[in-house]
Each structure stands twice: as structure tokens, then as C-alpha cells.
Amino acid sequence: MITIIILGAGNVAKHIYTAFTNQKSVRIIQCYNRKGVSIHKDQKKENITKNLRDLIEADIYIIAVSDDAISEVSDNLPFTNKLIVHTSGSVPMLSMNSVNRRGVFYPLQTFSINSTIKYSTIPFCIEAEKDTDRLLLKKLALILSPKVYDISSEQRSVLHVAAVFVNNFTNHLFSVGNQICSENEIPFEILHPLIQETAKKITVLDPDKAQTGPAIRKDNKTLQRHLHILKKDSQKELYTLLTQSIQSNYGKKL
Amino acid sequence: MITIIILGAGNVAKHIYTAFTNQKSVRIIQCYNRKGVSIHKDQKKENITKNLRDLIEADIYIIAVSDDAISEVSDNLPFTNKLIVHTSGSVPMLSMNSVNRRGVFYPLQTFSINSTIKYSTIPFCIEAEKDTDRLLLKKLALILSPKVYDISSEQRSVLHVAAVFVNNFTNHLFSVGNQICSENEIPFEILHPLIQETAKKITVLDPDKAQTGPAIRKDNKTLQRHLHILKKDSQKELYTLLTQSIQSNYGKKL
Incomplete structure (x- = not known):
């Protein structure tokens, strides 16, 4: 079982929530966003927080916020040495704070056309500082799609x-x-x-x-x-x- | 029953043959091309000619030859006052010889990817000098596809x-x-x-x-x-x- 926490309330955050919510090998144990709003109809209120200090322990923290806010969110996390990943196509992995283990979990798709997306066709671009983290992210992506690629920040x-x-x-x-x-x-x-x-x-x-x-x-x-x-x-x-x-x-x- | 004769041996000619060959309301009664070659495996030899003078009587003569050759083929037809149409996207209808009734039967598609084309998704652009001819061409196109449009040479x-x-x-x-x-x-x-x-x-x-x-x-x-x-x-x-x-x-x- 991989436990994840989703940070953000935009399109990508919502789609990642929807994609993982019915997967048996993944549990979304908490969500954070500044306003503390629900991002999915099945979400329990007690699992939503608007305070980064309330974040609990998880295998992966997925920062799905706007490009400009990624670095700031990573700076304000109240822990160290956890696996934090962002979901952006254009932000370098190393722009996040180095007190945590960093990675990228980037679904290359336009998430706008409608809500019913065939996740199995989406390519996921994976990157991580540590090889064990990279393998965990790969495992997570493979739950949704067979199309998983190792892609460096430069690529x-x-x-x-x-x-x-x-x-x-x-x-x-x-x-x-x-x-x-x-x-x-x-x-x-x-x-x-x-x-x-x-x-x-x-x-x-x-x-x-x-x-x-x-x-x-x-x-x-x-x-x-x-x-x-x-x-x-x-x-x-x-x-x-x-x-x-x-x-x-x-x-x-x- | 609409009887047609196909002139030409290229991609478009072959695709038009294939498209109409199993339609009950259409009969391809003859094919012409310069070399007298077969353009479909089910074609009978006696229905192929390499001589324009041998062309028999039909409701519609479909000139599916290269753009440059359309006008010349229309000039060499051994009859007058028949409905002749070309299949080109860029040749004006009136570039064909005026001794016959002229029209256009243009399937807007790239006919190259493979041989199994879903004809029902292809838009057909129709034009004719006479309204009765236009309606006949429309009827012919509607056999293959619901997407039939009246499009002038200029359009x-x-x-x-x-x-x-x-x-x-x-x-x-x-x-x-x-x-x-x-x-x-x-x-x-x-x-x-x-x-x-x-x-x-x-x-x-x-x-x-x-x-x-x-x-x-x-x-x-x-x-x-x-x-x-x-x-x-x-x-x-x-x-x-x-x-x-x-x-x-x-x-x-x-």
C-alpha cells in the first residue's frame, strides 16, 4: 500500500485524486489546500487541511499547485527527508527545497476537455534524486498507465x-x-x-x-x-x- | 440504381471503386485508364478499357485522375451532354469541357494511411452546373456518408x-x-x-x-x-x- 497526500486544489490535484481514489494499492490519506476545500465528492472532511503544519506521515507528498507556488510550498513543509514531488512540466526538480527527498510526477496531458479521462493512455514522466524514490514513483504511475518514462528536468x-x-x-x-x-x-x-x-x-x-x-x-x-x-x-x-x-x-x- | 464509370487508376479511383462495389443502389459498369489495368481484385476484365472511345452509357462519369490531366480527359470524351465529375480539391468545375454537364464529387480526405477507410466519416463536397445533377451527386455521396456539403469551386x-x-x-x-x-x-x-x-x-x-x-x-x-x-x-x-x-x-x- 502506497500512502499519498495531495497538496493543491486545481485541475491536476483533482484529476490525481480521482485517478487514485479507487485503486486498492494506493491510499490518499490527506489533502491540503490554502482554503481547506474538498476536491472530490467522496472526500472526508477530517482528511482535508488548510494548514501545512497538520500534515501527517505519508510515502509521497504530491505538490500539485501552480508552477510559481511549488518552490514556496516545498519551503514551508514542516518535515525533512520525506519524498516530495511536483507535477509540473516546466519546473526543475531542484527548485524544491533540499531538506526533503525530491522528485517529479508529471502526467503529460491537457486536463481540460472533460472529467472522464482514460488515465491508461496518459504518459507519466518520472524523476527523482534517489533511485529507490524513482522506483516508488514508477510503481505509483504504473498503477494508472503503462506509459511511464524516466525524464530528467532538462529533458x-x-x-x-x-x-x-x-x-x-x-x-x-x-x-x-x-x-x-x-x-x-x-x-x-x-x-x-x-x-x-x-x-x-x-x-x-x-x-x-x-x-x-x-x-x-x-x-x-x-x-x-x-x-x-x-x-x-x-x-x-x-x-x-x-x-x-x-x-x-x-x-x-x- | 445509379450507374457509374470510373476514369483513372490512382488512389482516389481505387477507393471510390472499393467504396461503391458492395452498394446495392450503385453499379460500377466500366472503368477506364490509359494502361487498361484492373483497380480492384473483383473487377471483370471485360469492364476495363484503355480507350475512351469504348466508353458506354452511364449516369455519372467520375474522372479520378491527376489534377493536370482532368481537363484533357474531359476534352477527349466521345460524347456530349452526359454528367461528368472530377474528384479534385483544387481544380475548378468549369475547367472541364463544356460539351458535357459538369460537376464535382470531392471526398475531402487523405487516402493514404491504409486501405480500410471508414467511408461514413468522410465529408463529400458536391457541385454541379444543373440542379438535377447536383441532387443525383448528393444521392450518390449519401450512400457512403451522411456528411455531404454543397461547395462551390471558389469555396x-x-x-x-x-x-x-x-x-x-x-x-x-x-x-x-x-x-x-x-x-x-x-x-x-x-x-x-x-x-x-x-x-x-x-x-x-x-x-x-x-x-x-x-x-x-x-x-x-x-x-x-x-x-x-x-x-x-x-x-x-x-x-x-x-x-x-x-x-x-x-x-x-x-
């Missing part, structure tokens, strides 16, 4: 940049597609299946091999016609730079 | 540009994410679930509302750190322009 910060490309920037391209459609009274939903296919394809094919379109074909006639169709300068600029980027990427490999 | 060319953004450019961002990962010995598969989620999200949420990340938050500290982490100038350039584009898009809406 995690790189992963965060890569995630900006494949998530934030990709979503922005969907926005631009949506704009272009609505400017011409075309329902954006026509493109939904293509978008799903684009995302699915790279799970079976390297994205470099999945690249298609006028840019990689160097089909200049189409490229010129597309630039002519685009109305906004910002759209033209994106089109031009992304086309150049595809062509230089592809050119190098020849 | 179709715009849709093609939007598709470049959400498909070609998006895939390129996946390539960049893959690059960043492999430069740092991180398995790209860690990002697969996030990519699927990103694509799924916009089917339930407008992409503008789904936008997250340091750019929209104007989190300059993170933006600077990310630019510092990126090694290649081309990556930095993309990061900078996409960030600016998100910020100006968001700024306008405030």
Missing part, C-alpha cells in the same frame, strides 16, 4: 517546448483554418475528419514520412495561388514561413 | 488552403516536435496522446477557445526560456512567428 523542459509546437501551435493552425473557412462561409466541421486523420497518421508513420502538400512537392503554381487566396497578411506570413520550413527540412534530407 | 479552392494549414502545416509542426525530441533523446511517442487530444478537442470546442500555452498567456519568461532552449534558427523563427500570430489573433478579440 522535461525540452519536452515542454515540443509540446508547445504539437499542441499550442497546432491548435493555432486549426484556428487559422477555421478563420479561412468562416471568411468564406464554409463550415469548419468539413475539416474535422482530416484533422483527426492527420493526428492519427503520425502514430503509425514518422511525421517526416507523413508530409504531403504543395510545399514538399515544390508545386509553385499552387503555392502562388494559395497566397493569392489568403486575405490577411498574418495568414500569408504563416503560409510562407511554414512552406519555407517544410522545404528546407525536406531539402536537407535529400 | 473548394479556399477549403484547399485551409486544409494545407490543418493538415500539411500541422504535420510539419509534428515533425518539428519530433526533431526537438530526438535531439534530446526523448521518445516522440510521449507526445502522441497530447496530439490526439489536441485534434479531438476542436471537435467539441472552437479552436479559438481551445487555445492554451505561454503565447496566449503572454508568459514572457517562459517564451524567452523556450527560445533559449531551441537550437535551430528555423525552429526559433517558427516559434516567434506562431507566438506573434497567436498574440495578435487573441489581442484583436479583447
Whole structure:
């Protein structure tokens, strides 16, 4: 039995609570947040505290608070030599106070779409100062998902940049597609299946091999016609730079 | 019963054959291609021709050849006043020869990932000079998919540009994410679930509302750190322009 305490009341804290609440090999024995609010409907009041001094003994303390607050919370813990982990994609492990044994338990997922998440598909990035702690965190993550990775703080910060490309920037391209459609009274939903296919394809094919379109074909006639169709300068600029980027990427490999 | 003849031997021709071959309300009565090859294992030899002069009578002639060849094939048809349609996303309907009744039957999908395609999820874009022809094409498309749209040639060319953004450019961002990962010995598969989620999200949420990340938050500290982490100038350039584009898009809406 692994005993855990969750610190925080945001999305990640709630999802971690929900994920572990029905697992037999884990017990969430206490939760802390500044306002002392419940983060799950099944939670017992006596297990919630708003005072760090009331924290009891546990195997793992999971600090699931905003990035800016992680270091401060770790500074104010009333004990030493316990395993404390944060859940952030971008905060270095060593930014937490060194009086405790430090680690990271980072579920790489956007926790916003709805409350029913298939935890078994979520990749967990694990890091710890001590090897025994790393193995314990791995054991904890494996309860939820088979996808558990040893990722250093440096790798995690790189992963965060890569995630900006494949998530934030990709979503922005969907926005631009949506704009272009609505400017011409075309329902954006026509493109939904293509978008799903684009995302699915790279799970079976390297994205470099999945690249298609006028840019990689160097089909200049189409490229010129597309630039002519685009109305906004910002759209033209994106089109031009992304086309150049595809062509230089592809050119190098020849 | 709708009788059709398929002209061409590429991916789209093959997929259209496969899609209609087991439908009771459609009969593929003949196929044409320059080499006279079979495009489906169940095809009878006597129904294949490599001579346009041998084409028999049908309700719809589907020209599924490369964009550049559409106009030429339409010029060489040995009949007039029949319904001829092409399947291209970017060729105007009127580029075909006007001696026949013209239309477009465009399945908006990438037909490359594998042979088992769920045709019911594919959007079909329909256009025709005559309203009765438009209704017949709609009827034909509805046999395969409930997603049938009236799209003019002008809208179709715009849709093609939007598709470049959400498909070609998006895939390129996946390539960049893959690059960043492999430069740092991180398995790209860690990002697969996030990519699927990103694509799924916009089917339930407008992409503008789904936008997250340091750019929209104007989190300059993170933006600077990310630019510092990126090694290649081309990556930095993309990061900078996409960030600016998100910020100006968001700024306008405030």
C-alpha cells in the first residue's frame, strides 16, 4: 500500500485524486489546500487541511499547485527527508527545497476537455534524486498507465517546448483554418475528419514520412495561388514561413 | 440504381471503386485508364478499357485522375451532354469541357494511411452546373456518408488552403516536435496522446477557445526560456512567428 497526500486544489490535484481514489494499492490519506476545500465528492472532511503544519506521515507528498507556488510550498513543509514531488512540466526538480527527498510526477496531458479521462493512455514522466524514490514513483504511475518514462528536468523542459509546437501551435493552425473557412462561409466541421486523420497518421508513420502538400512537392503554381487566396497578411506570413520550413527540412534530407 | 464509370487508376479511383462495389443502389459498369489495368481484385476484365472511345452509357462519369490531366480527359470524351465529375480539391468545375454537364464529387480526405477507410466519416463536397445533377451527386455521396456539403469551386479552392494549414502545416509542426525530441533523446511517442487530444478537442470546442500555452498567456519568461532552449534558427523563427500570430489573433478579440 502506497500512502499519498495531495497538496493543491486545481485541475491536476483533482484529476490525481480521482485517478487514485479507487485503486486498492494506493491510499490518499490527506489533502491540503490554502482554503481547506474538498476536491472530490467522496472526500472526508477530517482528511482535508488548510494548514501545512497538520500534515501527517505519508510515502509521497504530491505538490500539485501552480508552477510559481511549488518552490514556496516545498519551503514551508514542516518535515525533512520525506519524498516530495511536483507535477509540473516546466519546473526543475531542484527548485524544491533540499531538506526533503525530491522528485517529479508529471502526467503529460491537457486536463481540460472533460472529467472522464482514460488515465491508461496518459504518459507519466518520472524523476527523482534517489533511485529507490524513482522506483516508488514508477510503481505509483504504473498503477494508472503503462506509459511511464524516466525524464530528467532538462529533458522535461525540452519536452515542454515540443509540446508547445504539437499542441499550442497546432491548435493555432486549426484556428487559422477555421478563420479561412468562416471568411468564406464554409463550415469548419468539413475539416474535422482530416484533422483527426492527420493526428492519427503520425502514430503509425514518422511525421517526416507523413508530409504531403504543395510545399514538399515544390508545386509553385499552387503555392502562388494559395497566397493569392489568403486575405490577411498574418495568414500569408504563416503560409510562407511554414512552406519555407517544410522545404528546407525536406531539402536537407535529400 | 445509379450507374457509374470510373476514369483513372490512382488512389482516389481505387477507393471510390472499393467504396461503391458492395452498394446495392450503385453499379460500377466500366472503368477506364490509359494502361487498361484492373483497380480492384473483383473487377471483370471485360469492364476495363484503355480507350475512351469504348466508353458506354452511364449516369455519372467520375474522372479520378491527376489534377493536370482532368481537363484533357474531359476534352477527349466521345460524347456530349452526359454528367461528368472530377474528384479534385483544387481544380475548378468549369475547367472541364463544356460539351458535357459538369460537376464535382470531392471526398475531402487523405487516402493514404491504409486501405480500410471508414467511408461514413468522410465529408463529400458536391457541385454541379444543373440542379438535377447536383441532387443525383448528393444521392450518390449519401450512400457512403451522411456528411455531404454543397461547395462551390471558389469555396473548394479556399477549403484547399485551409486544409494545407490543418493538415500539411500541422504535420510539419509534428515533425518539428519530433526533431526537438530526438535531439534530446526523448521518445516522440510521449507526445502522441497530447496530439490526439489536441485534434479531438476542436471537435467539441472552437479552436479559438481551445487555445492554451505561454503565447496566449503572454508568459514572457517562459517564451524567452523556450527560445533559449531551441537550437535551430528555423525552429526559433517558427516559434516567434506562431507566438506573434497567436498574440495578435487573441489581442484583436479583447
